[in-house]
Amino acid sequence: MKNEQLMPGETGTWDTGWRLERRDFLKIIGSGIVVLFTVGSWPIDAAEAQRRNPYPSDPNAYLRIDEDGRVTVFTGKIEMGQGVVTSLAQMAAEELGVSLDAIEMVMGDTDLCPWDMGTFGSMSTRFFGPALRAAACEARAVLLELAAEQLQAPKHELVVEAGVISLKGNPRERLSFGELAKGRQIFRETKEKVRFTSVDDFKLMGKDTLRRDAREKVTGEALYAGDIRIPGMLYAKILRPPAHDAVLKSVDTSAAEKWAGARVVKEKDLIAVLHEDPEEAAKALQSIKTEYERPQPQVDDSTIFDHLLKVAGEAEDREARGDLAAGEKAAKSVLEERYLDGYCAHAPMEAHSALAQLKDGKLTVWASTQTPFPTQASIAKIVGMPKEKVRVITPFVGGGFGGKTAGLQAEEAARLAVLTGNPVQVAWNRAEEFFYDHFHSAAVVDVRSGVDAAGKICLWDYTVYFAGSRGTEQYYDVPNNLVKVHGERRGASTAAHPFAVGPWRAPGANTNTFARESQIDIMAAQIGVDPLEFRLKNTNDPRMLSVLKSAAEHFEWKKSASPSGRGFGIACGIDAGTYVALIAEVAVDKTSGTIQVKRLVCAQEMGVVVNPEGAVIQMEGCLTMGLGYALTETVRFEGGQILDENFDTYELPRFSSLPEIETILVKNDELSPQGGGEPAIIGVGAAIANAVFDATGVRLHRLPMTAERVREALTKKG
Numbered sequence: 001m002k003n004e005q006l007m008p009g010e011t012g013t014w015d016t017g018w019r020l021e022r023r024d025f026l027k028i029i030g031s032g033i034v035v036l037f038t039v040g041s042w043p044i045d046a047a048e049a050q051r052r053n054p055y056p057s058d059p060n061a062y063l064r065i066d067e068d069g070r071v072t073v074f075t076g077k078i079e080m081g082q083g084v085v086t087s088l089a090q091m092a093a094e095e096l097g098v099s100l101d102a103i104e105m106v107m108g109d110t111d112l113c114p115w116d117m118g119t120f121g122s123m124s125t126r127f128f129g130p131a132l133r134a135a136a137c138e139a140r141a142v143l144l145e146l147a148a149e150q151l152q153a154p155k156h157e158l159v160v161e162a163g164v165i166s167l168k169g170n171p172r173e174r175l176s177f178g179e180l181a182k183g184r185q186i187f188r189e190t191k192e193k194v195r196f197t198s199v200d201d202f203k204l205m206g207k208d209t210l211r212r213d214a215r216e217k218v219t220g221e222a223l224y225a226g227d228i229r230i231p232g233m234l235y236a237k238i239l240r241p242p243a244h245d246a247v248l249k250s251v252d253t254s255a256a257e258k259w260a261g262a263r264v265v266k267e268k269d270l271i272a273v274l275h276e277d278p279e280e281a282a283k284a285l286q287s288i289k290t291e292y293e294r295p296q297p298q299v300d301d302s303t304i305f306d307h308l309l310k311v312a313g314e315a316e317d318r319e320a321r322g323d324l325a326a327g328e329k330a331a332k333s334v335l336e337e338r339y340l341d342g343y344c345a346h347a348p349m350e351a352h353s354a355l356a357q358l359k360d361g362k363l364t365v366w367a368s369t370q371t372p373f374p375t376q377a378s379i380a381k382i383v384g385m386p387k388e389k390v391r392v393i394t395p396f397v398g399g400g401f402g403g404k405t406a407g408l409q410a411e412e413a414a415r416l417a418v419l420t421g422n423p424v425q426v427a428w429n430r431a432e433e434f435f436y437d438h439f440h441s442a443a444v445v446d447v448r449s450g451v452d453a454a455g456k457i458c459l460w461d462y463t464v465y466f467a468g469s470r471g472t473e474q475y476y477d478v479p480n481n482l483v484k485v486h487g488e489r490r491g492a493s494t495a496a497h498p499f500a501v502g503p504w505r506a507p508g509a510n511t512n513t514f515a516r517e518s519q520i521d522i523m524a525a526q527i528g529v530d531p532l533e534f535r536l537k538n539t540n541d542p543r544m545l546s547v548l549k550s551a552a553e554h555f556e557w558k559k560s561a562s563p564s565g566r567g568f569g570i571a572c573g574i575d576a577g578t579y580v581a582l583i584a585e586v587a588v589d590k591t592s593g594t595i596q597v598k599r600l601v602c603a604q605e606m607g608v609v610v611n612p613e614g615a616v617i618q619m620e621g622c623l624t625m626g627l628g629y630a631l632t633e634t635v636r637f638e639g640g641q642i643l644d645e646n647f648d649t650y651e652l653p654r655f656s657s658l659p660e661i662e663t664i665l666v667k668n669d670e671l672s673p674q675g676g677g678e679p680a681i682i683g684v685g686a687a688i689a690n691a692v693f694d695a696t697g698v699r700l701h702r703l704p705m706t707a708e709r710v711r712e713a714l715t716k717k718g
Contacts, residue, residue, distance in 0.1 A: 033065040033142055033186045035135045036114075062114060063092060063135050065143070069163050069178030071096060071103050073132065076116020076373055077124050078108035079213065080397035080404070081621075082677045083614040084124045086212045090610055091129050094197055094204045095136035097160035098177065105212075108372040108394030118371035120402055120503055122576035122675025125610060129673055137194035146180045199608060199669040208613040213396065222396050225368040226353035226427045233355070233423040234263070235278035236416050237285040239271040240432060244499045244640030246292040255287035265419055272416055274424065297639030299498055304442050305340050308487075311496045312465050315484035319474050327459030327480025331450025334459065335522055339447070339515040340702040341467065341685075343635035344440035344504065344628075345433075345644070347652060350398025352436070353427040354410040356417035363418065364391045367410040370400045375407035379414045390414075401625075402503025406438055431645035438502030439635055443467035445515035451523050457538050464512060466496060471509030471682060473574055475541045476520070498640050505625060506678035509575045510685060514703060517571035517686035521562065521693065530559040531570050531690065543605055543668070547581035548572055550666050551603035555583045562694040567598075569691025571683030576675025578606040579666075582623075584687040585659075588695050593711035595631060595692060597657075602680050603664040607671030619663045619680040626684025627653040631704050 063073045073092050079085040089103040106112055108119075140160060147165040148155045157168050166174035199206065216222035241248065256273050257264045262284040263274040271288070275281035299307045328334055354367040363385060369375045372392040380387040397404060409426045416424040428436070443466045450459035460478040466487040474481050487496060504510075524534035532552055539545065551557075551570075560566070567588065572581040585599040600623050609615050632651040636643040644650040663680075689700050698713040 032067060032181045033139060033188075034062055035139045035142070035188045036062045063132070063139060065096075065139060065177055065181045067178055067182040069098075069102065069176050069181070071098055071139075071177075072106055073103060074106045074109075074113045075128065075132075076108060076110075076113045076118075077128055078119045078370060078372065078394045078397055079105075080119065080370060080400040082119075082124070082618065083211055083611065084119075086209055087125060087610040087614055088129065088132060089212065090204045090207075090209060091133050092136045094202060095133045096140050096163075096177075098163040100204055100209065100212075102163055108369075109391070110372050110376045110393075111391045113372075115373050118374060118405060119400075120370055120405060122578075122677045122679070125673045126577055126675050129610070133196055134194050137196065138188055141194075142186060142188055143177055143180050147175050150175060150180075205610050206608065206612070209611045211614065211617075217396070224350050224353065224396050224398050225355060225366045226350065226425070228355050228366050228395065228425075230355065230357055230423040233425055234274040234276055234416075234420070235281045236272045236274050236413065236424050236426045237278070237281040238273075238412060238426065239285065239288060239290070240435065242292055242641060243294055244435075244642075246294045246640065248290060249293050250291040252289040255289075256284040259284035259287065263420065265416060267415070267419060270412065270415060272412075274416065274420065274422070278427075294641075295639070297641070300638045301342060301634065301636050304342075305444050308442060308444055308465050308496055312486035315463065315486045316469075316488055318469050318472060318483040318485055320482050322478075322480035324459060324461050324480050324482055327450060327461075327478075328448075330452045330458040330480075332453055333526070334448060334450045335519070335526065336446070336448045337515075337519055337522060338701060339445040339511075339518060341443045341445075341511040341514065342703060343442045343501070343637075344633050345437050345635055345650060346399075346401045346403030346440075346504065347433075347628075347633075347647075347650065348399030348401065348403060351428040351430060351433040352404065352407075352409040353425070354407070354413040355423060355425045356410070356413035357423040358417045358421060362389055362391065363414060364393065365410050365414055366393050366395060367407060367413075368397050368404055369394055369407045369410060370397065370402070370404045371407065374405075375410050378407060379411055382411050383414050383418045385418075401505045402507060403437055405503055406500075408436055430647070434635075434644050434646075434650070435642050436500075438500040439497075440504035440507060440629070441466050441497065441501040443508070443511045445511065447515060447519045449519055449523060451527055455527055455529060455534070455537060457523065462516070464508075464515070467511035468508040469512075470507065471512035471573060471575060472516075475544050475574060476535075476538045477540055478538075498637065499642070505622070506575050506682050509573065509678070509682045510626070510629060511703075513571060513573040513682040514685040514689065517573070517683065518689050518699070518701070521569070521686075521690040522699065525562045525693070528561045530561055532557055533559060535570065535572065543579040544572060544574075544581075546666050546668075547579045547603040547605050550664050551581040551583050551601050554603070554662060554664055555599075555601040557583065562690070563697040564694055567691050567695035569687045569689065569694055571686035571690060573679075573682045575679040575682050576677070578604060578674040578676065578679040580604045580679045580683060582680070582683040582687045584684075584691045586688060586691040586695060588692055588710065590696065590714055593707035593709070593714065595688065595705060595707070595710060597627060597631075597659040597688060597691075599660045599662070600684075600687075601662045601664070602683075603666050604676075604680060605666035605668050606674040606676050606679070608669050608673045609665055609676075610673050612665055615665060615676045616663050618676045620661055622678065622680035623661055623684060624653055624658060626681040627657070627659075627688075629681075629704060630685040630688050632706065634704050634706070 273284040356365045376392040380390045413426040446463040448461035452458040460481045463484040524531045567586045587596045
């Protein structure tokens with residue numbers, strides 16, 4: 001087969017941000033077989049896709065087979081604890097026919113990896129995974145063609161195993177991938193639909209696989225942005241306002257300027273102290289005298305919900321079918337309930353960090369970010385440099401949950417490195433992490449629903465404010481249904497809040513699942529029907545039925561209407577293409593109001609499971625994080641002032657508070673792999689609320705369900 005150089009466009013450039021001329025690209029990759037590929041269609045509407053990426057057919061990743069037989073996958077996706085460094089490697093190795101050890105993942109490096117929008121929304125496996133498998137299939141086809149030429153045998157008589165192609169029945173007639181790639185420079189772009197390896201023939205996919213980063217992380221060898229050190233590096237501590245709405249009226253940096261070894265930088269809105277010792281930099285910063293002006297707070301964590309209702313604006317209708325008036329007429333009674341959800345912080349283990357170095361006209365930034373390419377673009381703009389002169393490298397990221405899609409710390413480090421000529425590290429402390437977080441949005445949900453004489457849901461009138469439409473899909477059989485969404489668009493949502501809000505783990509879906517599944521339980525209790533039986537009776541969705549039945553079987557659910565005094569609660573939902581059902585068992589201390597979650601049983605159906613062990617770890621992580629948003633996590637604030645600065649007031653789940661967790665992966669090999677990083681979290685709030693009602697007869701309508709709120713509800717009940 002003759003050498004090929006198939007690249008889109010005349011010049012080999014990508015306007016999506018990856019601007020490498022063909023000659024420069026070839027210098028980087030060297031010899032070997034390279035297959036370019038794109039993730040393809042976006043999981044958003046066409047207009048939004050065109051706005052985000054005007055050239056969606058451009059390759060945004062590639063894999064290379066080297067002369068030594070090693071396979072390198074280059075992708076803008078990053079590893080932040082979700083395990084894709086392992087599962088993506090499994091997918092590539094499976095389709096290529098090599099061992100997992102032969103795969104190297106290069107992730108989130110803007111100099112080496114083609115453009116990618118970022119890592120969020122549980123999309124790496126769902127959307128990037130199939131494209132990676134297709135590229136691996138394409139590379140395998142290229143290798144088979146080369147081997148057929150050299151072995152003088154038809155392709156159908158060749159077999160591929162462990163990176164070696166041999167003749168059927170004659171294993172001595174063989175060529176390794178490295179031998180086939182040696183001295184060649186073959187460029188291919190995936191275009192045709194390929195045939196993936198069938199589930200029955202999997203050797204690597206579908207098998208429990210130890211995470212490839214496990215040893216590094218357990219031993220402490222793994223490097224995060226805050227761990228990187230460069231000779232001559234300075235640590236930066238930056239002047240912060242006391243509130244988001246505060247205005248700096250005066251500043252006196254004279255004491256800091258006299259601090260031994262300190263360097264004060266003042267440029268526009270940026271005032272920083274740099275020092276080779278971070279503690280000295282922090283002390284010098286504290287010597288700066290400031291005067292701020294703040295408006296009187298107009299809203300706080302108690303009044304935010306009334307505020308959101310006032311500024312909500314027009315609604316967008318979704319999931320409309322039937323006639324609400326007809327549904328109301330058919331109902332034996334109509335239930336109206338309101339549900340509230342507060343702001344939550346991402347609270348990652350690793351606070352935002354970045355190190356920037358300007359050297360030989362090139363600015364390199366090591367950043368803790370989920371979005372290396374958008375971060376590269378924002379840095380280039382703020383320092384006034386061409387994008388190709390800015391390189392963002394993403395080391396391991398210590399948790400993101402959507403909170404590391406913004407990159408202020410990287411911009412700050414870059415600005416200071418350019419201004420001083422020194423390598424500069426910006427590592428936020430916990431107070432800065434809380435202050436600059438883009439919180440999970442506070443939200444309000446109003447639900448009007450009705451059940452007919454046959455015990456079927458006949459009315460569903462659902463209105464959500466500022467949680468969006470994620471998680472509002474109607475999988476129950478409701479003939480008269482309408483979902484009204486206020487504040488879905490980012491601009492409207494941003495203007496409504498006193499500080500930034502943004503992506504979270506299954507953002508909005510946890511709020512909407514809390515409201516919907518609480519309402520379902522209220523309807524079941526009203527007509528005296530077991531909550532599991534009510535759900536099974538009101539849906540014909542086979543995937544939902546499978547997870548509900550699986551969870552109930554493993555929990556050993558016994559039929560009983562709520563409240564039964566047992567403390568059992570159910571919730572189910574859909575997120576990222578994955579179906580999930582959760583059953584919680586709780587005990588409530590009626591004196592203190594404390595909720596003890598004793599047991600969680602979660603069934604998840606996510607299509608083909610690439611790495612079952614990794615999927616279970618993700619489920620356990622979701623359920624643990626969900627305990628926080630359900631029971632304790634809430635951001636306290638007054639206007640633009642964030643009152644929580646550390647974990648002494650913002651309470652996360654601890655190992656001592658974890659219940660027994662049981663996970664079930666429901667098999668469905670007929671469906672391609674779906675998202676696993678977020679679905680299991682969405683039902684935690686609802687399952688616990690329903691379990692509390694079953695235990696006490698008290699219905700909680702607001703998250704988190706703190707001990708104080710439980711006591712208040714019990715007192716009102718009498």
